[in-house]
Amino acid sequence: MSSLNQRPTSWYRDSIAVDLGPCPPLAGEVRADVCVIGGGVTGCSAALHLAERGYRVVLLEAEEIGHGASGRSGGQILPGLGTDIATVAQALGLERAREVWEMSREAVRLTADLVERHAIPCDLAWGYLHAAVKPRHVDELKAFRDRLARDYGYQALTWLEGDALREHVVTDAYPGALLESEGGHLHPLNYTLGLARAARQAGATLHAGSPVVEVRPGRPAVVATARGRVTADFVVMGTNAFQGGLVPQLEGRVMRAANYIIATEPLSAERAARVLPRNDALSDANFVLDYYRLSADRRLIYGGEVSYTGREPRGLQARMDAKIASLFPILRGVGIDYRWGGEVAITLNRAPDFGRVEGNLYYAQGYSGHGMALAGLAGKLMSDAIAGQSERFDVFAAMPHRRFPGGERLRTPLLVLATTFYKLRDRL
Numbered sequence: 001m002s003s004l005n006q007r008p009t010s011w012y013r014d015s016i017a018v019d020l021g022p023c024p025p026l027a028g029e030v031r032a033d034v035c036v037i038g039g040g041v042t043g044c045s046a047a048l049h050l051a052e053r054g055y056r057v058v059l060l061e062a063e064e065i066g067h068g069a070s071g072r073s074g075g076q077i078l079p080g081l082g083t084d085i086a087t088v089a090q091a092l093g094l095e096r097a098r099e100v101w102e103m104s105r106e107a108v109r110l111t112a113d114l115v116e117r118h119a120i121p122c123d124l125a126w127g128y129l130h131a132a133v134k135p136r137h138v139d140e141l142k143a144f145r146d147r148l149a150r151d152y153g154y155q156a157l158t159w160l161e162g163d164a165l166r167e168h169v170v171t172d173a174y175p176g177a178l179l180e181s182e183g184g185h186l187h188p189l190n191y192t193l194g195l196a197r198a199a200r201q202a203g204a205t206l207h208a209g210s211p212v213v214e215v216r217p218g219r220p221a222v223v224a225t226a227r228g229r230v231t232a233d234f235v236v237m238g239t240n241a242f243q244g245g246l247v248p249q250l251e252g253r254v255m256r257a258a259n260y261i262i263a264t265e266p267l268s269a270e271r272a273a274r275v276l277p278r279n280d281a282l283s284d285a286n287f288v289l290d291y292y293r294l295s296a297d298r299r300l301i302y303g304g305e306v307s308y309t310g311r312e313p314r315g316l317q318a319r320m321d322a323k324i325a326s327l328f329p330i331l332r333g334v335g336i337d338y339r340w341g342g343e344v345a346i347t348l349n350r351a352p353d354f355g356r357v358e359g360n361l362y363y364a365q366g367y368s369g370h371g372m373a374l375a376g377l378a379g380k381l382m383s384d385a386i387a388g389q390s391e392r393f394d395v396f397a398a399m400p401h402r403r404f405p406g407g408e409r410l411r412t413p414l415l416v417l418a419t420t421f422y423k424l425r426d427r428l
Contacts, residue, residue: 009338009340010071010072010189010261010263010338010340011263011295011299011301011337011338011340012071012072012187012188012189012190013071013189014338015187015190015295015297016189016190016193017121017122017187017190018120018121018190018193018194018197019197020065020193020196020197020200020206021197021200023039023061023064023065023196023206023207023208023209024207024208024209025207025208025209025210025225025227025228026058026060026207026210026225026227026228026230027227027228028227028228028229029228029229029231030058030205030228030229030230030231031056031230031231031232032056032057032058032205032230032231032232032233033050033055033056033057033232033233033234034046034050034055034056034057034058034232034233034234034235034236034386035057035058035059035060035221035223035230035232035234035235035236036050036057036058036059036060036204036235036236036238037059037060037212037215037223037235037236037237037238037239037246038059038060038061038068038237038238038239038240038242039059039060039061039063039064039065039066039067039192039196039206039208039238040066040067040068040069040070040071040192040238040240040375041070041188041191041192041195041371041372041375041376041379042070042238042240042364042365042371042375042376042378042379043059043061043236043238043239043379044059044065044070044192044195044196044199044238044379045114045195045375045376045377045378045379045380046236046238046378046379046380046382046383047059047196047199047204047206047379048114048195048198048199048202048204048379049379049380049383049384050204050236050383050386051199051202051203051204052202053383053387054203055386056203057199057203057204057205058204058205058207058230058232059196059199059204059205059206059207060207060210060212060223060225060230061206061207061208061209061210062209062210062211062212062242063208063209063211064208064209065192065193065196065206065208066188066189066192066193066196068240068241068242068342068343069240069241069342069343069344069345069371070188070189070191070192070371070372070375071188071189071192071193072188072189072261072340072341072342073188073259073261073303073342073344073371073372074185074188074261074281074291074292074293074301074303075185075186075187075188075191075281075293075301075372076128076183076184076185076281076283076291076293076372077108077111077124077183077184077185077186077372077373078108078128078180078182078183078184078370078373079101079104079105079107079108079154079156079180079182079183079373080101080104080370081100081104081350081351081352081367081368081370081374082346082347082350082351082352082366082367082368082369082370082371083349083350083351083368084144085097085100085101085148085152086147087349087350087351088100088101088351088399089151091351091399091400092395092398092399094151096395096398097152098151098152099392099395100395100396101148101152101154102152103377103392103395103396104373104374104377105154105182106377107373107374107376107377108182108183108184108373110373110376110377110380111124111186111191111372111373111376112124114194114195114198114376115186115191115194117198118194118195118197118198119194120190120191120194120195120197120198121187121190121194122186122187122188122190122191122194123186123187123190123295123296124184124185124186124191125184125185125186125279126181126182126183126184127168127179127180127181127183127184127278127279127280127281128179128180128182128183128184128185128280128281128282128283129160129168129169129177129178129179129180129280129281129282129283130157130177130178130180130282130283130284130285131169131173131174131176131177131282131283131284131285132174132175132176132177132284132285133173133174133284133285133286134175135175137175137284137285138175138176140285141159141176141177141178141285142159144157144178145157145159145178156180156181156182157178157179157180158178158179158181159176159177159178159179160176160177160178160179161175161176161177165177167277167278168276168277168278168280169275169276169280169282170273170274170275170276170277170328170330171327171328173326173327174284177282179280183281184281185281185293186372187295187296188372191372195376207225207228210225210227210228211225211226212224212225212246213225213226214246215235215237215246215247215361217357217358217360217361218358219233219359219360220232220233221233221234221235221360221361223235233360234360234361234362234386235360235361235362236361236362236363236379236382236386237250237361237362237363237364237365238363238364238375238379239365240254240344240345240365240366240367240371240375241254241256241343241344241345241365242343243365247357247361247363249357250357250363250365251403252403252404253347253353253365253366253401253403253404254345254346254347254353254365254366255308255345255346255404256308256310256343256344256345257306257307257308257343257344257345257346257369258306258307258308258310258312258341258342258343259303259304259305259306259341259342259343259344259369260303260304260305260307260312260313260316260320260339260340260341261301261302261303261338261339261340261341261342262301262302262303262320262321262324262336262338262339262340263295263299263300263301263302263336263337263338263339264299264300264302264324264331264334264335264336264337265299265334265335265336265337266297266298266299267294267298267299267300267331267334268298269298271298271330271331272294272298274328274330275294275300275328275330275331276292276293276294279293279294280293281293288304288305288306289304290302290303290304290323291303291304299337300324300328300331300334302320302323302324304320304323305319305320307341312341317339321336344367344368344369344371345365345366345367345368346366346368346369347365347366347368347401348401348402348403348404349401349402350368351366351368351399351401352364352365352366352367352368352370352371352374352378352396352399353365353366353399353401354378354381354393354396354397354399355397356397362382362385362386362393364378364379364381364382364396366401378396381393381396
């Protein structure tokens with residue numbers, strides 16, 4: 001697998017089904033009601049919902065639309081956050097946590113609605129497995145199911161083991177799993193491009209190849225690129241892992257983490273049925289988890305591993321290949337057609353970080369690997385807040401966040417050390 005700096009081509013890039021058309025770089029002076037920075041799910045959803053409200057929207061993307069995690073991820077769509085909902089309950093109380101949980105479910109429904117309403121060809125499918133790797137995971141997952149049913153009224157989790165589990169995933173690796181009927185998966189890049197296309201059709205202007213070099217707060221705010229400038233009443237930051245120091249108040253609130261994915265050659269229908277016969281997505285219960293699903297052309301899309309240094313972990317390729325062969329002996333020796341990586345943004349408590357800076361700059365970041373559905377809702381909530389309906393955005397914004405300790409030099413080494421502890425725990 002190539003290093004992240006070389007940006008290897010993903011299978012998603014080679015299976016684009018949305019014709020977005022040209023998004024020329026920004027040039028010259030532009031006036032807008034809202035300037036959206038970032039062409040991922042957060043930014044494209046914000047641009048779409050704002051444009052549908054009648055706002056003049058200009059979206060700036062440094063690379064191509066969907067270049068970051070939104071176009072590179074595993075494509076899982078499911079309720080919840082990157083942390084246990086108990087983290088929210090501890091910080092905000094049970095009633096607020098219930099609101100957050102219900103909004104995370106709404107994020108999944110919103111995803112499905114946007115796909116249908118805008119005819120986005122992204123292969124949306126339903127069914128998700130949370131798999132136990134060892135006996136202690138069995139107890140933890142059952143307790144999680146029971147707590148969600150008791151405290152949050154959530155009934156979409158069903159415990160599977162033995163033959164019932166093998167009807168969904170054909171492996172002996174898992175002692176059991178929770179089947180989540182409200183979860184699913186999709187082609188993340190086509191979904192992101194579909195949101196961008198819908199935003200443009202609603203009236204938003206999209207500029208790719210337009211890295212922002214300065215955000216100047218004020219009323220109005222000014223957002224500058226090397227070749228142009230947008231003056232806007234509001235700014236939406238949808239940059240996530242690529243904030244790059246544009247807003248000093250956001251520095252240190254997220255860390256970038258690289259994740260890696262491979263795609264096999266297309267499997268025969270018979271072979272695919274001996275892996276994931278019901279086309280579910282799956283993630284395991286380890287802290288540094290692995291996840292996988294089938295693509296529409298029956299490739300196994302398998303992701304996992306993590307790096308906080310921007311460098312590929314040693315022995316990554318052999319390790320990921322061995323994991324597939326161990327889980328599914330029928331795939332031993334299967335061809336690997338694609339290998340790629342990308343960065344996500346994590347927060348210290350793994351809960352998403354929403355908020356405002358100086359009153360008219362809104363941001364949503366730090367989905368911690370759980371953003372494909374939630375980022376779409378974040379864009380909608382920021383649109384609502386700009387339009388004067390901020391109550392639901394403020395529920396998320398009330399979540400307290402701390403900066404990663406250690407300053408610029410020590411943040412990454414400290415995070416690597418902490419993650420090493422959890423990796424060792426995963427092996428016990």
